Amino acid sequence: MKISFRTLLGTVAAGASLIALTACGGSSEPAKAEGKTVSITHAQGTTEVPVNPEKVFTFDLGVLDSMEALGIEADGVPDAQFPESLAKYKDAKFEKIGSMKEPNFEDIAAAAPDLIIITGRTAGSYKQFSEDMKIPTVDLSVDASKPMESFKEQAANLGKIFDAEDKVATALTDIDTKATETKARASNAGKGLIVLTSGGEVTAYSAGSRFGLIHDVLGVATAADVKHDGAHGEAVSFEFIKEKNPDTLYVVDRDGAMGTAGEAADAVLDNELVNSTNAAKNGKIVKLDANSWYMVGYGLNNLPKMIGEVAQAL
Numbered sequence: 001m002k003i004s005f006r007t008l009l010g011t012v013a014a015g016a017s018l019i020a021l022t023a024c025g026g027s028s029e030p031a032k033a034e035g036k037t038v039s040i041t042h043a044q045g046t047t048e049v050p051v052n053p054e055k056v057f058t059f060d061l062g063v064l065d066s067m068e069a070l071g072i073e074a075d076g077v078p079d080a081q082f083p084e085s086l087a088k089y090k091d092a093k094f095e096k097i098g099s100m101k102e103p104n105f106e107d108i109a110a111a112a113p114d115l116i117i118i119t120g121r122t123a124g125s126y127k128q129f130s131e132d133m134k135i136p137t138v139d140l141s142v143d144a145s146k147p148m149e150s151f152k153e154q155a156a157n158l159g160k161i162f163d164a165e166d167k168v169a170t171a172l173t174d175i176d177t178k179a180t181e182t183k184a185r186a187s188n189a190g191k192g193l194i195v196l197t198s199g200g201e202v203t204a205y206s207a208g209s210r211f212g213l214i215h216d217v218l219g220v221a222t223a224a225d226v227k228h229d230g231a232h233g234e235a236v237s238f239e240f241i242k243e244k245n246p247d248t249l250y251v252v253d254r255d256g257a258m259g260t261a262g263e264a265a266d267a268v269l270d271n272e273l274v275n276s277t278n279a280a281k282n283g284k285i286v287k288l289d290a291n292s293w294y295m296v297g298y299g300l301n302n303l304p305k306m307i308g309e310v311a312q313a314l
Helices: 005-025 061-069 084-090 105-111 120-132 147-161 165-186 213-217 238-244 254-258 265-269 290-296 302-313
Strands: 037-042 045-050 056-058 115-118 137-139 191-198 201-205 248-253 285-287
Touching: 037 137, 037 147, 045 137, 056 061, 061 084, 061 147, 061 290, 084 290, 105 120, 115 120, 120 137, 147 165, 147 213, 165 302, 191 213, 191 238, 191 254, 191 265, 201 238, 213 302, 248 254, 248 265, 248 290, 248 302, 254 290, 265 285, 290 302
Parallel strands: 056 115, 115 137, 191 248, 248 285
Antiparallel strands: 037 045, 191 201
């Protein structure tokens, strides 16, 4: 069969057009290529965010932990004391964007990320990121007054951003199951007191605090109600611990988590007053994993570990 020159030319042109279209649309991130965005309502407002953003910076290790659970790596992270579960982020290939409290604004501006995720420690930088630097920024802080509800909302936001809503839903269902089982056991476990040791000093926490998960979600009765100022608890004495006489004493060693020189929590609490409590007499002074509780906190991988520690102590 003869083919005219004009027909042949048209066929070649059509093929070339198809190749060009394929090359333009063949990205491994189709949502990004299409310019798809999602509206995220967070602690400081509502922000239009690209779906599957190419370059993501976060200052929060809990968010980083959740991203890891979803199989997503951050590109920029704080210069922090990373726990073993996030140790790979010590590598220089991950851009260091300041400390967990103080961003390096110049480096961040030069890197031009597609999304910045902040939480409590860097919440004050939201305006500079979102308005002054025009970088899509979301504040995924967990509200200590309603920790589980707030965490679920923030995890769901990550699911929307990274097109991983099914993975998030599955992880949250597993967490709910663990929390419900632990709460059922806590009803007969007596009263608990949470303390943090730092530099030889002791600070107490109760319901509604950064460590309130133990009381608010897992149902451990409180041995004492203490005042809270944001992420900070109330400085207490050893006499206070003796007076409240907890059945279980939950201990977070801040110095250990921060890698700073300081007297270990075991030594700080090894005294006659603390040793006279029910917790000490019954072997219920529980040293929680400080990295999990102080450094990382609410994350899809980390939260089950935290719940598991409380469950084991019960």
